[in-house]
Amino acid sequence: MELTGAQILCRFLKDEGVEYLFGYPGGAVLFIYDELYKQDAVKHILPRHEQGATHMADGYARSTGKPGVVLVTSGPGATNAVTGIATAYMDSIPMVIITGQVPTQAIGSDAFQEVDSVGITRPCVKHNFLVKDVKDLAVTLKKAFHVATSGRPGPVVVDIPKDVTALKADYVYPAEVEMRSYSPVTRGHGGQIRKALKLMLGAKRPMVYSGGGVVLGESSEELRQLVQQLGYPITSTLMGLGAYPGTDHQFVGMLGMHGTYEANMAMHGCDVLVAIGARFDDRVVGDVKKFCPKAKIIHIDIDPASISKVVKVHVPIVGGVKEVLGELLTALKSSEQQADKAALATWWEEIEGWRAKKCLSYDNSSELIKPQMVLETFHKLTNGDAYVASDVGQHQMFAAQYYPFKDPRHWINSGGLGTMGFGLPAALGAKFAHPDETVACITGDGSIMMCIQELATAKQYGLPVKIISLNNGYLGMVRQWQEFFYDKNYSQTYLEALPDFCKLAESFGHVGMRIDKPGDVEGALKEALALKDRLVFMDFITDPSENVYPMMEAGKGHNEMLLRELA
């Protein structure tokens, strides 16, 4: 059947099973919008900024595992999307971003709203395509979805010139594509797996370090089984939270710059480290030279380039985390050797000693609202079941520390790029996917302003997310660094002229609440949660001097943490 490029695109999205398309119209995509108008298989969502579109698609993807799909126009539409594309790239989130382009004949002529979208996005996508012939459109779209969702996932851009959307070609849905240059490995090497198991079982002070790859690879169940069968302590990166139940005894908390004392000390002291779907990010590792000085390291990852990139490992296993953990479980079952129970008991004693420091305690008798208390209360009220999207700053670290996640895909945050403005649109994206669940956005008075316009999108589509703003009047995380490392020169971190957030929320048609007394926190949260069908903006006025502890300064080792001193 002969269809126009725009028709092919719409038909393809339907055939691919795309539920939501987060898009913003413009000249180069008018033919596409005309076709979208005539169909209802794919629900088009209109954000208020292309950055919002990308973060919404991203929040949808993170909370479901399905690819997030975005449509923007050429030029400024594409450049506005770049922050969201880079955010997804850094955290390996599957997304397909369709950018309109000026007509083929005009490419290279500095035409109105022309930018080299393929060139601009090249360093922050898994791959990108420019479709020059309508005959290639359907196959290219299929390749984009295939590349975005397989192997180590990531965003893929498809740039479509306007004339291609008007010209006609035959359409058949390409159910599968062959790409000779792209075939990610999923099965781990049998020999390496046996070697790893032997090393693991021989450990006296083992440690499991799990990352976002476990969430992306849908392998929480395998991870839980392996860790519980072995009885080993487990820590997680910021990106991996929720892959292993956060309240389980074997979970020693997050590691790294704002990890727990016990997690970091156990990293420092372990003799065998099992890294699973993690990439040894600098915020996790600290000083490479001081990293796990006594450990033999096993590293399971789907991306060969992640292995020995930062830290040289002893037993690399390239493969899908799910497949490899499955094979490890099978091998463990038939293994004669078992974990060294006696050594493990001594190791746990040592860990409990570190845990007894209670590194996350804070002054809970303060007259001022402590951000930690807000999150602990929210955790209690939601039983750890909420989807929590976060912005970037102190509030993000507090959420990671004080909201122990039960399940994967519930913690939605920009870990790699650290994009302020991510939280609200990402929460909305998650809410589209989970209309009956509690979805919250944890944010700060700085971050929320970066995508505040999406309050209108929330109104238009009736998305009752709960915004928990920890308003400390500062760009708190930067203020903290200035306090610690820059002689308390609070350069440009005090946010004068903040809006009245309640009125702001109300002007968009939402409910605003201002809470400034610790005694009112629980009541306010309960009230907001009870308003099931309303977006509630909770403006918590928190202690402006609160800092995130523990802290491992950049360039330090895991055993050199700063702890909070309580009076």
Next chain:
Amino acid sequence: MRHIIAMLMENEPGSLSRVAGLFSARGYNIHSLCVAPTDDPTVSRLTLVTREEDEGIVEQITKQLNKLVDVIKVLDLTEGEHVERAMMLIKVRATGARREELKRLSDIFRGRILDVSNSTYTIEVTGVGAKLDAFIDALEPKSILEVVRSGALGIGRGTKSLRI
């Protein structure tokens, strides 16, 4: 150490810029680069020479290249026995008695004189980089008018071959 990395990739617009972009984005060194389609017009072969002290970085380079979606195969030729060639075209001032002398020098280096004018020779020399350097060194610096050198090409010795 110097490494010669050979790869096969899709012969598509943008493939080369992905490779070049990878090197600039990650701060890897490229000493030279050669690229052209192969006997299969849909496949290009790219040969690049890099000098990195840290072998970990060389390992990262090959892994990152392999990760590019357009790249089909990557081989570090330096890991095995291989032959290597680069080509140079050089235009030199050749007048009077110097004409004979230059002709002899070119013969010693198995060069070929490709173009002659009443005051110049254009000579082609192929070989490993060191040989090309030696030819330049053997010339009177003032007589050199123009030099154009290709990057190195490399191929493994024996029956093994880099093909799809």
